[in-house]
Amino acid sequence: MIKSILIKNIVLIEKLSLELENGLLIFSGETGAGKSIILSSLGLALGRRSEPGLIRNSANEGSVSIEFDIKEDHPAFIKLKDLDLIEDETLILRRVLNNSGKSRAFINDRKVTLSFLRDIGSTLLEIHGQNEKIGLLDPSSHLAILDKFGDYKELLIQIKEKYAICQKLEKIYYEANKIKENRMMYEEDIKNKINLIKNLNLQNNEEEELSNKKNLLNHYEKIFLSINEIYSILNDDNGNYNKLASNGNKLEKIISASGKLPEIESIVQSLNVILIEAKEILGNINLLKDNFQYDEKEIEDIEHRLFDI
Structure with missing residues (x-):
């Protein structure tokens, strides 16, 4: 879940710090109150494309940080742990923009590529507006949702391990067949050479x-x-x-x-x-x-x- 959001120098916002609680949260207000700025800021921190004019007029750069609390079995945690980018269940994504149009991406204060930030962000949060594709309607996400709903974590681990064993055995079988085929070809070649020598009927000198x-x-x-x-x-x-x-x-x-x-x-x-x-x-x-x-x-x-x- 999202624990906090920190926005600095984005459009009309000089600095905004939000602490979020569990459950349903609603940002309400009149048109132009700044709700869309918050959504755009979240998109920036997740690695989405930045639009011109996002930085506040009086600033040289702007930034957005999102702090997440994620479990150790979350896909993002597993991937980041393998790269030594996370130690506990706290994850902070940060994006910094400057006036030249360039940006820098950080995960737990470690610089990363924008594509990697986008990859991690896609597993943490969905942002959609009117007429946008909702993740629940994406067929590619249905299997993961079903597995999570059924609490098949241990079963999936077992299947993954058995599948890895099957792949390994398949490779061994393929290599064994290849060795057998090569041996048969070598034996056939030797037989042909022996027959050729016999057919030559060589004489002394x-x-x-x-x-x-x-x-x-x-x-x-x-x-x-x-x-x-x-x-x-x-x-x-x-x-x-x-x-x-x-x-x-x-x-x-x-x-x-x-x-x-x-x-x-x-x-x-x-x-x-x-x-x-x-x-x-x-x-x-x-x-x-x-x-x-x-x-x-x-x-x-x-x-x-x-x-x-």
């Missing part, structure tokens, strides 16, 4: 062999150009192999006819070794030519296989 073959195919043109040149040098009609073999035979005949010539025999022996190795080179070149052909599709197949591996 396959990756290294494929990489070497790919490298060889990528340099096919340069490699075989060089090999063909070597082959031509050694094996064409005027090739060095035939010349070496022919001259070697001539030297052997000379040695046979003239007797032992150790220096020449050493040269002939070395020449025979060279001819044998040259012949092996020619054989390897022919084998490579027969077994290795450039195939662009084979390169693509190798690249795909290496990618899978």
Whole structure:
């Protein structure tokens, strides 16, 4: 309930202090006596929008204070207690206006925002005039009114606690399902990877062999150009192999006819070794030519296989 109202420098009022009692209170008087000023002042203290010209002409600022006596189970008390803005059951709302149009709001002499003052004020007092919406007719207030009338405070606390437990259990259930889903997805991914590896049918050193073959195919043109040149040098009609073999035979005949010539025999022996190795080179070149052909599709197949591996 409202215990007192203090109005300073608002419109015609220089200072007005009212002490209120329990029960029905009526302010009566002729038109223009100042009843509406009191109502406007109450609205200011509750955080309502201020109108121009509210400050008394001879003053620099005006103020309105309302002192309430509220119980500890009141919504405003609970909210203010959480913010350390109230200690006992006494609550004072104060609003100060100045000539510049700015205002300051206070709760128990602690500065607060105007929106917070309005939020707290809306739970303490209703002010309505003709054609204004009365709180009792507001459907959003009916449930709270019914609960208060039925004295369901303890029941509401129990329901609130049980609802909080349900929410917590629901969160745990959701998180457990999420973990289960993630585990199943992980297991499925592992199975797919294992099957993929099995289907690859990997062979020993396959990756290294494929990489070497790919490298060889990528340099096919340069490699075989060089090999063909070597082959031509050694094996064409005027090739060095035939010349070496022919001259070697001539030297052997000379040695046979003239007797032992150790220096020449050493040269002939070395020449025979060279001819044998040259012949092996020619054989390897022919084998490579027969077994290795450039195939662009084979390169693509190798690249795909290496990618899978």
